[in-house]
Amino acid sequence: MAQSVFKTVIARYKTILENEKEWIEPSFRKPPYDLVWHRDYSLTKDKFSVNTLNGRLKSDYYSEGMKKYFDHDTYKFGTAKLVNKQGKYFVHIPVTYDIPESDLSDICNVVGIDRGINFLVAAYDSNHQSKFVNGKAIKQKRANYSKRRKQLQMRKTPSSRRRLKAMGQRENRWMQDINHQVSKALVENNPKHTLFVLEDLTGVRNATEKVRTKDRYVSVSWSFYDLEQKLIYKAKQNESTLIKVNPAYTSQCCPKCGHTEKSNRNKKTHVFTCQSCGYQSNDDRIGAMNLYRMGINYLADNQVPGTVATE
Numbered sequence: 471m472a473q474s475v476f477k478t479v480i481a482r483y484k485t486i487l488e489n490e491k492e493w494i495e496p497s498f499r500k501p502p503y504d505l506v507w508h509r510d511y512s513l514t515k516d517k518f519s520v521n522t523l524n525g526r527l528k529s530d531y532y533s534e535g536m537k538k539y540f541d542h543d544t545y546k547f548g549t550a551k552l553v554n555k556q557g558k559y560f561v562h563i564p565v566t567y568d569i570p571e572s573d574l575s576d577i578c579n580v581v582g583i584d585r586g587i588n589f590l591v592a593a594y595d596s597n598h599q600s601k602f603v604n605g606k607a608i609k610q611k612r613a614n615y616s617k618r619r620k621q622l623q624m625r626k627t628p629s630s631r632r633r634l635k636a637m638g639q640r641e642n643r644w645m646q647d648i649n650h651q652v653s654k655a656l657v658e659n660n661p662k663h664t665l666f667v668l669e670d671l672t673g674v675r676n677a678t679e680k681v682r683t684k685d686r687y688v689s690v691s692w693s694f695y696d697l698e699q700k701l702i703y704k705a706k707q708n709e710s711t712l713i714k715v716n717p718a719y720t721s722q723c724c725p726k727c728g729h730t731e732k733s734n735r736n737k738k739t740h741v742f743t744c745q746s747c748g749y750q751s752n753d754d755r756i757g758a759m760n761l762y763r764m765g766i767n768y769l770a771d772n773q774v775p776g777t778v779a780t781e
C-alpha cells in the first residue's frame with residue numbers, strides 16, 4: 471500500500487511537470503490505491519480477497535457476468551484500482567486477452583461508413599445494403615445543450631461555472647454512450663473478417679467542414695474521433711479490420727462511373743445525380759458507397775483475391 475502511495479505521488483508530479491506551463495500544487499482528494507494481482511488482491515468465482523493493513527480481508531461481491539473471465543488460460547487479470555465514489559468502494563479490474571491478428575486475405579465483407587450530422591452514420595456493404603443511423607434527435611439535443619451552455623457562460627458566477635462543468639461531463643457521457651451503441655451495432659451486424667472503411671478526418675479542418683455552417687454550433691470532431699476509436703477497438707475484438715482513406719471528393723464522385731463534379735450533388739434536395747451516367751441516389755448514401763469502393767480498391771491494391779463483390 472505504501473508503495474502505491476509513492477507511485478501515485480511521483481506520477482502526479484511528473485504529469486504536472488510535463489503538461490502544465492506553470493507549477494500547480496498537486497492535491498490528492500481521492501487517492502486511488504493500486505492492487506497487484508495475486509500480491510494485493512485475488513478473485514475467485516465467489517470471493518474477493520484483498521491485503522489490508524489489518525491483514526487479509528475476504529468479501530462477497532456481485533459476480534454476474536464475471537464467469538467467463540475465470541478461464542485463466544484466456545484471460546489475465548491486471549493491476550486493479552480501488553476507488554471511492556460517493557462513500558462506496560469500487561474495484562476496477564482490467565482484463566487482458568489475446569486476439570488473433572486478422573489477415574487481409576480473410577476479409578469477406580467490406581463496409582463503407584460515412585459520418586455526418588443528419589445521419590450519424592451511413593453505411594454501405596458488400597451485399598449492397600445501405601444502413602443509416604438517424605442523427606436528428608441527437609442534433610436537437612446537442613443544440614439544447616449548446617443553448618444552455620451559452621446561458622450559463624454569460625452568468626459567470628461560481629455556481630454557474632460548477633453547473634457548466636457538470637453539464638459538459640453529462641453531455642460527454644451521453645455522446646460516448648451513443649457512440650458505444652452505434653459502434654457495437656456496426657460490428658455485431660457484420661460478420662467476422664469485415665473491412666471497415668472510414669474517412670481519414672485528421673487533415674480536414676475540425677471535421678466541421680463536413681457540417682453545414684448553420685449546424686456548426688458544436689464541434690463534432692471530438693465525437694467523430696470517439697466513434698472511430700470505439701469502432702477500431704470493437705472491430706479488433708471481432709477479428710475485423712479498419713482502414714482510413716483520403717476523404718477528398720467522397721461526396722461528389724459517382725460511385726458507378728467515377729465521374730467527379732461538384733454539381734453531381736444537390737445539397738438542397740439531397741439528391742445525387744451523376745452528370746455523366748445519370749446515376750441517381752440519396753446524397754447521404756453516396757459517401758458510404760464511395761468509401762466502400764475505396765475499400766474494394768484497397769484490397770485489390772494489396773493483391774487480395776476477389777472474394778468480395780466488386781460491383
Ligand SMILES: [Zn+2]
Binds near residue numbers: 728729746
Ligand atoms: Zn456516373
